[in-house]
Amino acid sequence: MTSSPNAKLDTVLARIDSDLPAATDRLLELLRIPSISTDPAYKGDCDRAADWLVTDLQSLGIKAEKRPTPGHPMVVGHVDGPKGSTGPHILFYGHYDVQPVDPLNLWRRDPFDPAIEDTAKGKVIRGRGSADDKGQLMTFIEACRAWKAEHGELPCKITFFLEGEEESGSPSLVPFMKENADELTCDLALICDTGLFQSKTPAIMTMLRGLLGEEFTITGPDKDLHSGMYGGLAMNPARVLTKILGNLFDEDGVIQVPDLYEGVPVLNPEMKAQWEGLGFDYKTFLGDVGLSEPAGEASVTPLEMIWSRPTAEINGIWSGYTGAGFKTVLPSEASAKLSFRLVGTQDPLAIRKNFRAWVEAQLPADCKITWKDHSCSPASQMSTDHPAFEAARKALTDEWPDPAAYAGCGGSIPIAGYFKSILGMDAMLVGWGKDDDMIHSPNEKYDLESFHKGTRSWARMLAAMSE
Amino acid sequence: MTSSPNAKLDTVLARIDSDLPAATDRLLELLRIPSISTDPAYKGDCDRAADWLVTDLQSLGIKAEKRPTPGHPMVVGHVDGPKGSTGPHILFYGHYDVQPVDPLNLWRRDPFDPAIEDTAKGKVIRGRGSADDKGQLMTFIEACRAWKAEHGELPCKITFFLEGEEESGSPSLVPFMKENADELTCDLALICDTGLFQSKTPAIMTMLRGLLGEEFTITGPDKDLHSGMYGGLAMNPARVLTKILGNLFDEDGVIQVPDLYEGVPVLNPEMKAQWEGLGFDYKTFLGDVGLSEPAGEASVTPLEMIWSRPTAEINGIWSGYTGAGFKTVLPSEASAKLSFRLVGTQDPLAIRKNFRAWVEAQLPADCKITWKDHSCSPASQMSTDHPAFEAARKALTDEWPDPAAYAGCGGSIPIAGYFKSILGMDAMLVGWGKDDDMIHSPNEKYDLESFHKGTRSWARMLAAMSE
Numbered sequence: 001m002t003s004s005p006n007a008k009l010d011t012v013l014a015r016i017d018s019d020l021p022a023a024t025d026r027l028l029e030l031l032r033i034p035s036i037s038t039d040p041a042y043k044g045d046c047d048r049a050a051d052w053l054v055t056d057l058q059s060l061g062i063k064a065e066k067r068p069t070p071g072h073p074m075v076v077g078h079v080d081g082p083k084g085s086t087g088p089h090i091l092f093y094g095h096y097d098v099q100p101v102d103p104l105n106l107w108r109r110d111p112f113d114p115a116i117e118d119t120a121k122g123k124v125i126r127g128r129g130s131a132d133d134k135g136q137l138m139t140f141i142e143a144c145r146a147w148k149a150e151h152g153e154l155p156c157k158i159t160f161f162l163e164g165e166e167e168s169g170s171p172s173l174v175p176f177m178k179e180n181a182d183e184l185t186c187d188l189a190l191i192c193d194t195g196l197f198q199s200k201t202p203a204i205m206t207m208l209r210g211l212l213g214e215e216f217t218i219t220g221p222d223k224d225l226h227s228g229m230y231g232g233l234a235m236n237p238a239r240v241l242t243k244i245l246g247n248l249f250d251e252d253g254v255i256q257v258p259d260l261y262e263g264v265p266v267l268n269p270e271m272k273a274q275w276e277g278l279g280f281d282y283k284t285f286l287g288d289v290g291l292s293e294p295a296g297e298a299s300v301t302p303l304e305m306i307w308s309r310p311t312a313e314i315n316g317i318w319s320g321y322t323g324a325g326f327k328t329v330l331p332s333e334a335s336a337k338l339s340f341r342l343v344g345t346q347d348p349l350a351i352r353k354n355f356r357a358w359v360e361a362q363l364p365a366d367c368k369i370t371w372k373d374h375s376c377s378p379a380s381q382m383s384t385d386h387p388a389f390e391a392a393r394k395a396l397t398d399e400w401p402d403p404a405a406y407a408g409c410g411g412s413i414p415i416a417g418y419f420k421s422i423l424g425m426d427a428m429l430v431g432w433g434k435d436d437d438m439i440h441s442p443n444e445k446y447d448l449e450s451f452h453k454g455t456r457s458w459a460r461m462l463a464a465m466s467e
Numbered sequence: 468m469t470s471s472p473n474a475k476l477d478t479v480l481a482r483i484d485s486d487l488p489a490a491t492d493r494l495l496e497l498l499r500i501p502s503i504s505t506d507p508a509y510k511g512d513c514d515r516a517a518d519w520l521v522t523d524l525q526s527l528g529i530k531a532e533k534r535p536t537p538g539h540p541m542v543v544g545h546v547d548g549p550k551g552s553t554g555p556h557i558l559f560y561g562h563y564d565v566q567p568v569d570p571l572n573l574w575r576r577d578p579f580d581p582a583i584e585d586t587a588k589g590k591v592i593r594g595r596g597s598a599d600d601k602g603q604l605m606t607f608i609e610a611c612r613a614w615k616a617e618h619g620e621l622p623c624k625i626t627f628f629l630e631g632e633e634e635s636g637s638p639s640l641v642p643f644m645k646e647n648a649d650e651l652t653c654d655l656a657l658i659c660d661t662g663l664f665q666s667k668t669p670a671i672m673t674m675l676r677g678l679l680g681e682e683f684t685i686t687g688p689d690k691d692l693h694s695g696m697y698g699g700l701a702m703n704p705a706r707v708l709t710k711i712l713g714n715l716f717d718e719d720g721v722i723q724v725p726d727l728y729e730g731v732p733v734l735n736p737e738m739k740a741q742w743e744g745l746g747f748d749y750k751t752f753l754g755d756v757g758l759s760e761p762a763g764e765a766s767v768t769p770l771e772m773i774w775s776r777p778t779a780e781i782n783g784i785w786s787g788y789t790g791a792g793f794k795t796v797l798p799s800e801a802s803a804k805l806s807f808r809l810v811g812t813q814d815p816l817a818i819r820k821n822f823r824a825w826v827e828a829q830l831p832a833d834c835k836i837t838w839k840d841h842s843c844s845p846a847s848q849m850s851t852d853h854p855a856f857e858a859a860r861k862a863l864t865d866e867w868p869d870p871a872a873y874a875g876c877g878g879s880i881p882i883a884g885y886f887k888s889i890l891g892m893d894a895m896l897v898g899w900g901k902d903d904d905m906i907h908s909p910n911e912k913y914d915l916e917s918f919h920k921g922t923r924s925w926a927r928m929l930a931a932m933s934e
Contacts, residue, residue, distance in 0.1 A: 038790075102788070221756040224907065228876075228879055229877050231806075232764075233749065233752075242712035245709035246713020291687065291688055295699070295831070314709065314798075315795060315798070316798070317801070318784065319785075322784075325504075326842065327634075327783070328780075329907050329908070330782070337788060337793060365759070366760050411695030
């Protein structure tokens with residue numbers, strides 16, 4: 001008879017430790033591919049990143065292939081567990097695409113020439129995608145590699161599902177899941193795209209905010225004008241845009257879009273108490289980025305602002321002359337990109353409708369407006385009933401100094417909800433990112449500790465869940 | 468005895484008519500030089516434009532040279548009139564620098580590959596600088612060329628003073644005028660950088676608005692952040708910027724900067740009556756650019772909005788991600804460029820101080836702000852006492868269908884005030900631009916009629932003023 005997965009764990013962990021330099025080199029290779037999904041100029045690079053992953057998975061004996069979509073390809077792979085394994089059939093999800101890198105001048109190195117750097121806080125892997133999400137998805141693949149190398153097989157049956165459009169709203173995801181529902185349905189989905197709580201406590205995210213992305217352009221005069229010739233008489237769309245967005249919040253930080261708070265749940269006392277128990281240190285959290293004061297609704301706690309309350313953020317605005325020097329132009333157009341984070345049962349489509357009506361009601365007669373849709377996903381609440389959750393929480397507690405916690409997450413990972421609604425399976429969100437990883441920002445990094453202990457954590461979780 | 472200037476005029480006008488094709492070719496040559504003064508990348512081109520003018524002036528027997536400044540060079544030239552001429556010593560001012568060309572994608576041709584185009588309204592010279600100001604300054608030089616060709620000399624003593632920094636706030640102008648006051652002081656200055664009233668009535672501008680240019684950057688977090696991780700908790704500088712600029716005007720279009728209207732004169736009844744007599748057709752003026760409603764102070768007339776009232780215009784705003792697709796970033800910085808048009812005795816420095824204090828008073832504790840100075844010039848009111856004004860007005864009336872008018876001007880031509888304050892001479896502002904020339908915009912043009920009749924007008928004015 002074969003020994004139990006847990007009995008096989010020690011040699012896997014040892015292999016992960018000794019293989020760390022080679023594992024890091026593999027990650028650096030993947031990080032050199034500039035797979036920016038939102039910018040059409042990088043389509044070929046997204047394709048190369050998918051090919052790289054297919055080849056790597058195949059080297060583990062996994063039946064992997066690149067699957068086309070109208071956008072960037074999916075990478076899908078399948079591998080069986082041991083004969084007679086009683087473990088669950090697990091799906092692992094990660095994404096190989098990355099965020100744009102601008103403002104490029106703020107990077108201290110080429111974002112796609114990654115390297116290991118020594119910092120005051122220890123060794124880090126610096127480069128775009130190191131933390132979001134290439135470094136994270138490779139922790140799982142490296143854990144599988146160690147299992148395969150030590151024991152010739154993986155401890156349970158696994159389906160790999162790697163996406164290339166997560167940073168651009170995942171337009172192909174839902175259609176692909178629906179078309180391939182039978183193939184992708186497993187007992188449980190593992191999603192590795194989140195972080196540790198306060199950079200030290202392993203966390204299984206059970207509450208995810210939704211995301212609504214909006215973009216609009218206001219047009220006033222049909223061409224740029226001389227501000228001396230027309231100024232004061234011709235309506236300036238930049239004036240209109242700032243006036244409208246200037247009304248987005250009241251003095252208490254409450255979003256002014258009608259009915260926006262419909263479906264926002266009241267935080268139940270138990271959860272509120274557990275969160276207070278976590279002792280969220282918002283002063284350090286904000287201090288790390290040069291701030292000190294919570295900017296959200298005056299009536300809620302800082303942790304609620306990022307976990308359980310809806311938000312509206314201006315992600316970009318542009319109008320007129322933005323180059324060096326000065327140009328006395330009265331611009332023809334002014335544009336903005338905004339995103340709303342959604343919670344509870346807030347309806348993204350209703351909020352899109354209400355937001356657009358709210359903006360258009362403030363538009364002067366002489367201005368036109370055009371809209372672009374971006375992401376549109378509701379919030380989701382994970383069930384933790386599947387026994388794998390408690391097994392995973394114990395395994396995580398064995399690896400890290402602090403016991404693992406069930407936590408909320410400010411970010412939006414729509415796929416978690418889709419696994420439930422389309423494939424009927426629960427999703428477990430676990431990751432090793434830290435608050436100071438600067439994902440989506442210049443100088444993104446991933447701690448070597450996150451990469452190493454993250455890989456070890458997956459090895460432990462695979463064993464625990466396969467018992 | 469030599470015949471009078473007026474007796475010599477007819478052959479000069481005939482020469483201008485026959486020389487028009489060659490004159491147009493010379494202008495196209497100058498327009499091909501991309502002398503964008505505000506952008507350091509074009510420094511060499513500004514220099515080339517100055518050299519081109521020096522060579523052209525020298526070909527008319529004018530002692531011309533390029534004179535260095537800390538910025539772009541001045542072109543200065545001198546030529547005597549006829550022996551025993553009783554005419555005034557005239558200074559002619561124009562500028563050889565041009566505005567930036569963005570947004571480039573809106574140009575129907577390369578802005579620096581100019582050409583004559585047939586349009587529904589007749590032939591036009593299309594290209595950046597065709598109207599502002601290369602085409603205009605060349606009308607004067609071509610008039611001189613014709614006088615020289617027909618009579619071997621010019622009808623009066625003339626000093627040429629051509630600038631290369633007008634579109635970037637003329638930083639070197641005042642120091643240069645002060646250092647060379649003796650050389651530049653004449654009886655009267657002619658400035659060719661304005662237009663016809665409503666595209667048809669020749670106008671001598673007697674009222675010019677001042678200009679104050681401001682630029683600021685608001686910094687919130689010290690790096691770009693993930694809007695999901697920090698959104699709702701961290702202050703967003705784009706939210707702060709839109710909030711502040713959204714307060715710039717009240718519902719009646721009144722600018723909210725404290726004391727801004729100090730020094731704004733009440734329009735006297737005579738001037739008000741004369742302006743009403745001009746029958747300004749604001750519906751066509753706005754209709755030409757796709758608008759219909761006056762956007763200025765509810766309490767004043769459309770003509771006052773562009774001639775005699777102060778304005779505040781947002782010339783540019785930028786923050787966060789402005790590229791293709793979507794990026795859920797919470798930006799670190801948000802910036803704006805604004806310009807104020809000033810009238811009467813409004814004090815630009817006081818308004819700069821009050822505006823900055825007004826902005827900073829609205830800044831949250833967590834935000835920093837940095838400022839950049841741009842143009843800073845008061846409004847000016849021209850005196851028309853010098854007999855040359857009436858002589859010029861008659862000469863203009865001879866050339867054009869409508870009698871010439873004394874008019875206001877929305878734009879800002881600070882040098883007019885400097886000629887008076889530094890050199891003690893009056894300035895006469897005359898030009899041939901039309902409302903639809905799209906100066907400072909894509910597809911700038913100058914009507915061939917403006918170029919031709921403008922040249923003829925200068926010939927007439929030189930004769931009339933030299934009598």
